[in-house]
Amino acid sequence: MIDNPEEQLQRVVNRLRKVVEDYSAQRQFESAAFWGDKLLSLNRNSSDDLLLVAKCFMSNGDYNRTRILLENSPMYHTDPQFKYLVALCHFNLKDYQTAANVLEILEEILDVEQQQQPGTSFKTPFTPKTTNMEFSNPLRASICLLRGKVAEVLGSLQQAMKFYEEALRFDVFCAEAYEKLIKKHMYTPEEEQRLVERMIIEKQCDTDTASVVRCLYEQEVHQYMKPIVVNLPTYTIGLLNDNADYCINIAEKFYYNYKFRESFDLCKKVLTHNPFHQHGLFIYIALLYEMKDKTELFSLGHRLARQCPENPISWLAVGCYYLVTKKPEPTRRYLAKATSLCRSFGPAWLALGHSYGLESEHDHAISAYFTAADVMRGCHLPILYVGLEYSLTNNLRLAERLYSESLKFYPDDPAVLHELGVINYLNREYNHASHFFQRALAKVEAIDQVDLLPYWEPLFNNMGHACRKLKKYEEAIAHFKKCLGLTPRNPQTLIAIGFVHALQGNYGQAIEYLHQGLWLSPASSFAQTLLNKCFNMTQSKTYVEQLPEPPNDLNEYLSSRQNSTITQADIIPVTLPSSVLEESDQGGTSMITT
Incomplete structure (x- = not known):
């Protein structure tokens, strides 16, 4: 047939x-x-x-x-x-x-x-x-x-x-x-939370699935300086503990809560098994920057650039390496590659602004930060960095407005509170400065275990200077000694303690601290002048009302500007403030750098 x-x-x-x-x-x-x-x-x-x-x-x-x-x-x-x-x-x-x-x-x-x-x-x-x-x-x-x-x-x-x-x-x-919407910071945390609440999850899937979906989405909402709460259904917790996305979301929350060590450990765990996890790499790069780990940044950037040249995060890693090594020209060259691959890649624009800050090119830095603000409208960091650039150009009123705007985004961020304190210190409003520093200290001390403690040294240092200006000498010495606990053998801190002792008339103790400071920083003319005055006082046995004033310009007595920078995130990312900027007798030490 x-x-x-x-x-x-x-x-x-x-x-x-x-x-x-x-x-x-x-x-x-x-x-x-x-x-x-x-x-x-x-x-x-x-x-x-x-x-x-x-x-x-x-x-x-x-x-x-x-x-x-x-x-x-x-x-x-x-x-x-x-x-x-x-x-x-x-x-x-x-x-x-x-x-x-x-x-x-x-x-x-x-x-x-x-x-x-x-x-x-x-x-x-x-x-x-x-x-x-x-x-x-x-x-x-x-x-x-x-x-x-x-x-x-x-x-x-x-x-x-x-x-x-x-x-x-x-x-x-x-x-x-x-x-x-979430990872690119298009919404503020409050808007992110409202977005999750508006989602009609229960109408599109069964009750059990809806509870898991809603919890997973809520887990990605950004939270700054808030307790990390896991609300997953009990029958899924043990199974999701090893999920890469879930672990990286927890690591990101640790990062935004300044718990860098816990965040680093989680990222390392995930990247060991999944070395190309996109968001994990982003948080990891931000952490390496915070830790100034040049070796690992070089290795990571080289590997990513070779294996993923079309991924902007590869060139972010390379750019951050050159940023850590303070080489602005190659930094900008590689970050330009990242922004050409994805113009809305906010962390690259932030890092680009930092590279201009290395050379005090304030206008170019502000332009880069405003671009970052456009593509990361839900993140306060670009506005914060614009405020910093204005403060460096002595436009303190505009800087304060920008810091206050940034504070509306995240009222509990100690870095923003600290910068407002610095602005008030520069304006000689020492009571207001002390208020902001105290608020920032309260937030820092509320963190269970603060990693990378030297990160907070400028905050304690500025609190000490504010107390000195308010003639709260014992409090000032206590804060300066906390600084020594965070960054031992810091000559500026030792000289500051000596100065406060001299103001109290404790010339013997002042001489001891000034000697230590001069041994570490022998070029300090202020410390030498103050030491000579203290020697004269011990010989004459009298108290001198008028001690030499610290110079008003940037000098060896006060912390000199260090153009170290950080990148977030989604970055990072997340970008967080880092080490010491500059301080004059009228101003405090900024934690944020460009």
């Missing part, structure tokens, strides 16, 4: 379809594309086969071939998936404006169809079987996500934020849209 030709053809078609699916699963897209091309010739009217082969072409990087295949299909004008994939091809080909035009037309078509048939959802091959399709629309979510990415590339961040939030409204499982 001779087989029916149609049946023979169908057997061949079925077999070729299975071959395409198998080779696609094995990531052999060349073979899958070869047989897929023949499958389409044998089975011309199947939209499912056309989509299957189109995905093979896309996976193989043949975006132009995919686009032409889909546009020539009669389904292109009737099936929304076809237009979506064409827009995706234009996006991958960096033809962003055409992608935006296709997506806009597609949205208009879908809106019209949904008005004609309320409640209609378009199923896609990516639709989870457990999703409640009455409230979920993965295709619309994918379209909104792509529109957001296009808007972000074109520089319209407000539009991008709107599209990302719409993507989450159509499908709460669209985690990429959520991470775009």
Whole structure:
């Protein structure tokens, strides 16, 4: 009996379809594309086969071939998936404006169809079987996500934020849209929390799944100087403890709570098993910068640049290495690579601003920080650094306004409180300065275990000088001694203690501390002059009301500017303030550097 030709053809078609699916699963897209091309010739009217082969072409990087295949299909004008994939091809080909035009037309078509048939959802091959399709629309979510990415590339961040939030409204499982909003600091922490609260998670999945999804999303919300709370359902905690994303979210919270050692240990644990975890690398680079680990930064930057040259975080690592070694020219060269790969990569703009700060190029630094503020509107650090640049140019009033604006973002950040104290000190408002320093100290002391304690030395130092100005000499000495506990053998601190003892008339103790300070910093003319005065006082046995004043300009008695900088994050990232800036008799020592 001779087989029916149609049946023979169908057997061949079925077999070729299975071959395409198998080779696609094995990531052999060349073979899958070869047989897929023949499958389409044998089975011309199947939209499912056309989509299957189109995905093979896309996976193989043949975006132009995919686009032409889909546009020539009669389904292109009737099936929304076809237009979506064409827009995706234009996006991958960096033809962003055409992608935006296709997506806009597609949205208009879908809106019209949904008005004609309320409640209609378009199923896609990516639709989870457990999703409640009455409230979920993965295709619309994918379209909104792509529109957001296009808007972000074109520089319209407000539009991008709107599209990302719409993507989450159509499908709460669209985690990429959520991470775009959170990881890139597009929202403030309060706005992030409200976003999670608005998400209709319970309407799109069952109760048990909803509790896990909501907790995982809440775990990614940024929290500064707040206790780290894990609210996962008990039946998932033991299973998620080793999850890379979960561990990195906890590490990020440690980082923002200034618990650098705990954060470093978690990052190291994750990167040991998953050395290319994107956000883990970001936090790790920020931590290496805080620890000034030049060797590890060099090794990491070299490895990432060799293996992932198209990833902006690779060039961030290289740039941070040169930033730590205080080489601004190569720093800017490599950070420019990062920003050219992703213009909205905020941490690279922050680091770029720091590189200009190394050479006191304030205008260029401010420009870079404002760009960072545009792409990281939910992060206070760019505004904080702009304020620092204005304070360095003696525009104290504007600097104070910017610090106050930054404080509205994160009222509990001790670094911001410290900078406000410095501004008040510079303005000779010592009571106000002491108030801000006290608030900052209270926040620091509330941290269970502060890592990298020398980080906080400028805060205790400035508190000591504020107490000296307010004639609270015993408190001043106590704070200076805490400084010595954090950075032993610091000549400026030893000289400051000697000065306070001299103000109290304790010339013997003053001489002892001044001798120690001069042994470490023999070029200190102020310390030498003060020492001679103290010797004269011990010989005459009288108390002198008028002791030499510390010079008003930057000098050896007070901490000199150190152009060390830090990068966040999402950075970092997160960027956090680091070591000592400068201090004059009118001013305090800034923790933030550019």
